[in-house]
Amino acid sequence: MDEMNFNGKSGVALFITDDCPPCEAVVPVHDKFSKIYGKDINFVTVNIKEKPDLAEKYKIRSMPTLMFMKDGNEACSRLGGYIETDEFKGRIENVLGGKCPEMSRQKVTADVIILGAGPAGLSAAIYTARSKLYTVVIDRALPGGQVATTYTVENYAGTDGPIEGPALMENMVRQAESFGAEIFELKEVTGIDFSGRIRHVSTEDTDYYAKAVIIATGAQPRHLAVDRADELQGKGVHYCATCDGALYQGAEILVVGGGNSAVEEAVNLAKFASGITLVNLHDSFTATKAGQNALFRNKRINVAWNSEIVELIGENFLEKVVIKNRKSGKRKTIAAEGIFTFIGMVPRTELFKDSVDMDEKGYILTDENMETSIPGVYACGDVRRKNIRQIANAVGDGAIAAIFAEKYISSLED
Secondary structure, eight states: OOTTOOTTSEEEEEEEOSSOHHHHHHHHHHHHHHHHHTTTEEEEEEETTTOHHHHHHTTOOSSSEEEEEETTEEEEEEEEESOOHHHHHHHHHHHHHTOOOOTTOEEEEOSEEEEOOSHHHHHHHHHHHHTTOOEEEEOSSSTTGGGGGOSOBOSSTTOSSOBOHHHHHHHHHHHHHHTTOEEEOSOOEEEEEOSSSSEEEEESSEEEEESEEEEOOOEEEOOOOSTTTTTTBTTTEESOHHHHGGGGTTOEEEEEOSSHHHHHHHHHHTTTOSEEEEEOSSSSOOSOHHHHHHHHHOTTEEEETTEEEEEEEOSSSOOEEEEEETTTOOEEEEEOSEEEEOSOEEEOOGGGTTTSOBOTTSOBOOOTTOBOSSTTEEEOGGGBOOSOOOHHHHHHHHHHHHHHHHHHHHHHHO
16 A cells, blocks of 8 residues: 555654654654554554655655645644654644644754754754754755855865865765754745744744754855945856856956955966956955965966955946056956955844844854853854854864753753
8 A cells, every 4th residue: 555545544644764863752652643543544654765755755854754644635734853742642633623723834843953054054963963962954045055155175174185165065964964964955044032941943834943053054245335236246246256157268357355265266266267357455465375375376367456346337247347546546447247256254143133142243142162142052153253264163163062052952851
């Protein structure tokens, strides 16, 4: 019999996988209720490793997941993660009684919710999941954060020479998932509530609950502050060299900035562009000496010192750029098809401004244990206030946050 064919009766399908603590907790409850309600409703257990087709068909994205069926259709909302016995029982009785409120929303109960799947968030997930804490990672985009848009990474320990940013992040994702962490991508968080002992995070279709939360939402590129910059974004104005650099094969382009990102990406973009003008606001770089040496050796790159962009020219697409020397006041028009801007980051903390303490720039304040002003809520990576923002210390932040989140959860249980 097809596992999901209940022969006209209502049904409860429990989707599980191996090495999943919440799965181990709910299986005995599922078996118990199958004996109590078995005359009126069918119960099945599906191991997704044995039946991946069913998991894909019903879009199962959390382990475990309880799905309820009636008259051949899904009924009531799903349950996932650590499932309360009373709630499980209530759902069964609602299916049998024809009462199924909030059909479109799911509920997932975990030990730890991690917001953000960049290096910090994934590092935290590796640690918490390896400690047998049911870990849910939620990201508004695809996993990887800024590193997934970086052409190559050369200074991360343990890599066999330069590694592409996306490949490095794929390794981290696989490692986190191998320990049982569940990653929910393309999920926009719509609300948070850190006030209770159990923290609540909501997305468009799911309510997540956990004892501890780790914020690792990172930062986003600061936009070019010039008229028409937003209008021409994607039409000559860019913030991701890895994403868009190859589109400018043989073209003249500008890079804006003076830090590591600007210098390193200018060198990478020179592989495509015929010529690059690096527009730097000051008379020196803040980038590392190694990065500067690589830039100065590249004959395709010129530097406009003490300069800023003051005007963008072009009807539908960028055609020319006017730059101004801040010391002499002289202006110069440069033919350019593209601009790549690396002038700093803005933390993604708007969602948390009324919940945790921040500095004047919007970075979250933490102690050395990564704990915020709310016990049991941690922040790590580029989202918190610190002086250095590198993959290496983002990963370190994530490890620290995870270790102390585990200690916090243990203290609650004690």
